[in-house]
Amino acid sequence: MKKIVFIGAGSMAEALMQGWIKQNVLTAQEIYITNRSDKERLQFLHETYGVNKVDDPAIYQQADVIILAMKPKDAIVAMRELKSKITAQSAVVSVLAGVSIETITHFLGDRPIARVMPNTSATIGMSASGIAFNDKVSATQRSMFLELLEAIGSVIEVNEDQLHAVTALSGSGPAYIYYLMEAFERVGTKVGLSKDTVRLLMTQTLAGSAEMLKQSTDEPDVLRKKVTSPGGTTEAGIQALEQHHFHEAIEACIKEAEARSRSLANG
Structure with missing residues (x-):
């Protein structure tokens, strides 16, 4: 034992x-x-x-x-x-x-x-x-x-x-996903769905997307483009994310968390 x-x-x-x-x-x-x-x-x-x-x-x-x-x-x-x-x-x-x-x-x-x-x-x-x-x-x-x-x-x-870097990405990662879910639930109720409905839809969407990444040999950008029809709803949403500097926000998030881990190491 x-x-x-x-x-x-x-x-x-x-x-x-x-x-x-x-x-x-x-x-x-x-x-x-x-x-x-x-x-x-x-x-x-x-x-x-x-x-x-x-x-x-x-x-x-x-x-x-x-x-x-x-x-x-x-x-x-x-x-x-x-x-x-x-x-x-x-x-x-x-x-x-x-x-x-x-x-x-x-x-x-x-x-x-x-x-x-x-x-x-x-x-x-x-x-x-x-x-x-x-x-x-x-x-x-x-x-x-x-x-x-x-x-x-x-x-x-x-x-x-x-x-x-591991700390900033996967160690803290669940909190980022939960924070994202908070945003989905907040806006989902604003556009007329119940919180329970948003939770069901988005947890399955997150789980399905993660499983696609695990099973597919395609890169994330390829999988994204397969969902994004020209002139469609997904493209409109992606453009809004780009206008609000989504990539820059994620980069800042990870870099700040990584820097904080290093500062803890330095006392």
């Missing part, structure tokens, strides 16, 4: 543990959770998913993997407290935006470390994750980390510097 210990119990920790339990990769009994002070949150996760609260410090010594999932602003204090509790062999997986392997090594010592940027779609087994390893991660550990992430979606190995 594995022992996976989460330091931090926020939305990403919940998404990962829920996804792993749902996909039968880990049992609730293999997962332990702790945080600095929110005992109600720990109790909620314990009652909801059956995971264990860390009541005995010996658990840290027995852990196969320590997952850093606290808020990035709390990371340094948490790692200082954690260092004396874990063994030199314990592997560390960080899901913290902007906190580098170098920083983790400084506070937790030279040990196997992986940085992962998943997203909250891990809850339903559809995360898009990027992962980077240090040279202390063994082949066995690498396989274990990849297996855990593949069970909750897609994973791609990148170099650590590329995790800033």
Whole structure:
């Protein structure tokens, strides 16, 4: 039986543990959770998913993997407290935006470390994750980390510097899609449809478009042009997006998020 210990119990920790339990990769009994002070949150996760609260410090010594999932602003204090509790062999997986392997090594010592940027779609087994390893991660550990992430979606190995871009794109990506859906629902009700109707139409449209991109060998611009008849409604909509600088807005969004990830890394 594995022992996976989460330091931090926020939305990403919940998404990962829920996804792993749902996909039968880990049992609730293999997962332990702790945080600095929110005992109600720990109790909620314990009652909801059956995971264990860390009541005995010996658990840290027995852990196969320590997952850093606290808020990035709390990371340094948490790692200082954690260092004396874990063994030199314990592997560390960080899901913290902007906190580098170098920083983790400084506070937790030279040990196997992986940085992962998943997203909250891990809850339903559809995360898009990027992962980077240090040279202390063994082949066995690498396989274990990849297996855990593949069970909750897609994973791609990148170099650590590329995790800033992964964070900006797929890590934050669900929020952008939900923000887009908010806009669809707002305008859809203005043009006479119910919110439920807009939700049904657009969730299926988004899902269908994503599946077309996965199954088709065509580039996105080719698929777009196949939908866009000259002088038609789609062309009118695309022209409006261009007039409102849609591409520039998306570029600004990603660049700002990527820059924020880098600024977190620089303290």
